[in-house]
Amino acid sequence: MNPAIQVHSETVRGIRKGSSPWTEAWKRLRKQKSALFGLGMILFFVLTGLLATVIAPEPYDVNHPIYNPENGLKSPSSEHWFGTDDLGRDIFSRILFGARISLWVGFFSVAGSIVIGTLLGLLAGFYGKWVDTIISRIFDIMLAFPSILLAIAIVTVLGPSLFNALLAIAIINIPTYGRLVRSRVLSVKEEEYITAARVIGMSGSRILFQHVLPNCLAPIIVQGTLGIATAIIEAAALSFLGLGAQAPQPEWGKMLSDARPYLTTAPWTMIFPGVAIMLTVLGFNLFGDGVRDALDPKLKQ
Amino acid sequence: MFSYTVRRLLQLIPVLIGMSIIVFSIIRAIPGDPALVILGERATPEAVQELRLQLGLDKPITIQYLSYVYNVLTGDLGSSLRTKAPIMDELGPYLMATMELTFVSIVIAVVVGVNAGIIAAWKKASWFDYIAMLIALIGVSMPIFWLGLMEQWVFAENLGLLPSTGRMNPREPIEAITGLYLLDTLLIGNWDGFWDVLKHLILPGIALGTIPMAIIARMTRSSMLEVMKSDYVRTARAKGLSEFWVIYKHALKNAFAPVMTVIGLQIGQLLGGAVLTETIFGWPGIGRYIFDAISFRDYPVVQSGILVISAIFVMINLIVDLLYAWLDPRIQFK
Numbered sequence: 001m002n003p004a005i006q007v008h009s010e011t012v013r014g015i016r017k018g019s020s021p022w023t024e025a026w027k028r029l030r031k032q033k034s035a036l037f038g039l040g041m042i043l044f045f046v047l048t049g050l051l052a053t054v055i056a057p058e059p060y061d062v063n064h065p066i067y068n069p070e071n072g073l074k075s076p077s078s079e080h081w082f083g084t085d086d087l088g089r090d091i092f093s094r095i096l097f098g099a100r101i102s103l104w105v106g107f108f109s110v111a112g113s114i115v116i117g118t119l120l121g122l123l124a125g126f127y128g129k130w131v132d133t134i135i136s137r138i139f140d141i142m143l144a145f146p147s148i149l150l151a152i153a154i155v156t157v158l159g160p161s162l163f164n165a166l167l168a169i170a171i172i173n174i175p176t177y178g179r180l181v182r183s184r185v186l187s188v189k190e191e192e193y194i195t196a197a198r199v200i201g202m203s204g205s206r207i208l209f210q211h212v213l214p215n216c217l218a219p220i221i222v223q224g225t226l227g228i229a230t231a232i233i234e235a236a237a238l239s240f241l242g243l244g245a246q247a248p249q250p251e252w253g254k255m256l257s258d259a260r261p262y263l264t265t266a267p268w269t270m271i272f273p274g275v276a277i278m279l280t281v282l283g284f285n286l287f288g289d290g291v292r293d294a295l296d297p298k299l300k301q
Numbered sequence: 302m303f304s305y306t307v308r309r310l311l312q313l314i315p316v317l318i319g320m321s322i323i324v325f326s327i328i329r330a331i332p333g334d335p336a337l338v339i340l341g342e343r344a345t346p347e348a349v350q351e352l353r354l355q356l357g358l359d360k361p362i363t364i365q366y367l368s369y370v371y372n373v374l375t376g377d378l379g380s381s382l383r384t385k386a387p388i389m390d391e392l393g394p395y396l397m398a399t400m401e402l403t404f405v406s407i408v409i410a411v412v413v414g415v416n417a418g419i420i421a422a423w424k425k426a427s428w429f430d431y432i433a434m435l436i437a438l439i440g441v442s443m444p445i446f447w448l449g450l451m452e453q454w455v456f457a458e459n460l461g462l463l464p465s466t467g468r469m470n471p472r473e474p475i476e477a478i479t480g481l482y483l484l485d486t487l488l489i490g491n492w493d494g495f496w497d498v499l500k501h502l503i504l505p506g507i508a509l510g511t512i513p514m515a516i517i518a519r520m521t522r523s524s525m526l527e528v529m530k531s532d533y534v535r536t537a538r539a540k541g542l543s544e545f546w547v548i549y550k551h552a553l554k555n556a557f558a559p560v561m562t563v564i565g566l567q568i569g570q571l572l573g574g575a576v577l578t579e580t581i582f583g584w585p586g587i588g589r590y591i592f593d594a595i596s597f598r599d600y601p602v603v604q605s606g607i608l609v610i611s612a613i614f615v616m617i618n619l620i621v622d623l624l625y626a627w628l629d630p631r632i633q634f635k
Contacts, residue, residue: 137315137316137319138319140312140315140316140319141315141316141319141320141323144316144319144320144611144614144615144618145320145323145573145607145611145614146569146570146572146573146574146610146611146614147570147573148570148573148574148576148577149572149573149576149591149607149610149611150323152576152591152595152603152607153323153324153327153603153607156327156595156600156603157326157327157330157331157332158332159332229442233444236444237444237446237577240444240446240577241576241577241580241592241595242595242596243595253444253446256444256446256447256450260450263450263453263454263458264454264458267454270447270450270451270454271451273447274443274444274447274450274451277443277444277447278439278442278443278444278447281442281443281444282438282439282442285438285441285442286438
């Protein structure tokens with residue numbers, strides 16, 4: 001092959017690779033220290049969650065024979081870094097296992113909201129007319145409730161459990177994504193490439209999933225990242241109220257509600273689970289803000 | 302403005318109907334026999350049958366719904382299963398307690414949040430900006446119930462500065478006139494009582510107000526930054542107005558509309574967050590009323606509590622939208 005052409009084709013490939021909007025966004029993201037710091041925090045908690053069985057000095061459940069109530073409410077020491085709770089369980093180990101629960105609930109509830117919300121938003125925005133009216137009214141109604149109250153109502157009906165809390169959190173956040181996608185679809189629909197796709201005879205559903213959906217991804221990703229932060233707090237709140245995780249699950253919100261009677265005598269039972277929630281949520285917020293700036297440079301000031 | 306108001310009111314109708322259906326379903330959607338679930342497995346068949354009649358579960362669902370709506374509209378929210386008292390009568394004092402707490406929280410959130418946002422935008426990239434935004438970021442990342450517990454630990458238990466639970470010193474009860482104790486003590490000139498009530502409000506008020514404060518600060522900052530780039534701000538500066546006037550009079554007026562929407566939405570979240578804050582601070586408000594009802598499976602109370610809070614939320618959003626349209630008339634023609 002002629003070397004000049006080879007160089008040329010490589011340059012073309014290089015430009016292509018470099019100019020894909022996702023690579024561009026990644027480049028912008030890499031420049032933001034706070035976003036990378038947030039990502040680091042997220043990865044740290046993901047790793048602690050994944051490796052909990054390996055790192056944790058003790059199992060989280062009290063039914064394990066090594067537990068001894070006489071060991072209860074011991075202050076932090078070299079043996080128990082974060083102290084022990086009223087049943088003598090090692091708080092450090094429980095927090096490690098708790099990372100699994102919080103991340104799991106945060107991730108899956110947001111995934112659920114995104115799937116349903118996106119689908120409804122696409123339908124409402126693309127087909128308009130009565131489809132839009134019905135879907136938009138349902139969103140209005142759901143948003144008319146303070147979100148945590150709607151979640152409480154759903155869990156009250158379904159019965160308290162971690163899974164029902166996850167479900168409730170997924171449901172209450174559907175309108176957020178639905179509205180986002182709908183408004184995006186409404187503007188994308190007017191673009192010329194959609195008209196072009198119609199003219200060449202593409203079917204409605206193909207246009208929807210091949211051309212409209214990819215254009216909605218950036219705002220969904222931004223909202224989703226920040227949404228995990230909110231979902232983790234909401235899950236902890238429901239568990240704190242006794243509507244989410246049940247004993248002996250080492251959920252952070254549940255740990256806080258169990259520790260309430262020992263606020264004065266054993267404050268470490270309160271401090272560490274709260275700090276764990278805060279740092280995880282902070283990680284997602286930092287990363288989410290960074291992703292927003294990276295994906296939508298216009299917004300950045 | 303009139304036609305916008307009418308349009309906005311008409312939009313409310315489907316929302317209110319939908320809300321009533323959701324709240325109505327709270328009892329009916331319980332899997333299995335709701336009456337049996339409420340009373341528990343050991344209840345006698347007679348008791349279950351009686352409750353079924355009391356809740357009207359024996360009638361067709363449409364009749365049940367229509368009579369529910371009729372009752373709510375005529376001010377009948379049913380009776381509490383636990384105390385047997387009409388919920389409408391019980392609700393008043395709880396509602397007032399929540400209103401007072403919410404009001405104090407939103408005042409704290411708006412005063413601190415808006416000013417912090419303004420100064421952060423004014424002195425952009427200064428140490429104040431960085432610290433304020435860092436605090437705001439931590440504020441939105443913190444579970445409010447944990448913040449409340451930490452406040453109790455530090456300010457009530459360790460430093461002994463402020464009371465950690467309740468609305469007032471139980472040994473010097475305050476006679477309710479309006480139910481808003483700050484107002485009640487002022488009305489009769491009971492200054493010690495006023496100070497006592499205020500001290501009880503500080504910790505829960507801050508706990509509840511922190512998230513809105515953080516969100517309002519961030520919103521004000523970005524909105525101000527946007528406005529401060531505009532021509533009329535430059536004109537105001539060119540006229541030789543002092544920086545203070547430019548910012549607080551000219552820029553803030555135009556930056557405030559989006560901030561107000563956020564404030565309206567945050568009041569709703571405050572009403573929801575009250576369930577958590579009130580539970581922690583032993584605050585006898587509607588959030589706690591709902592929480593206690595959940596533990597006792599007192600579903601009619603849960604139902605009515607959620608209905609009342611959500612109805613208030615809808616009204617607040619209506620007011621905010623109308624104010625917004627008044628501040629920014631362009632919105633009426635969208």
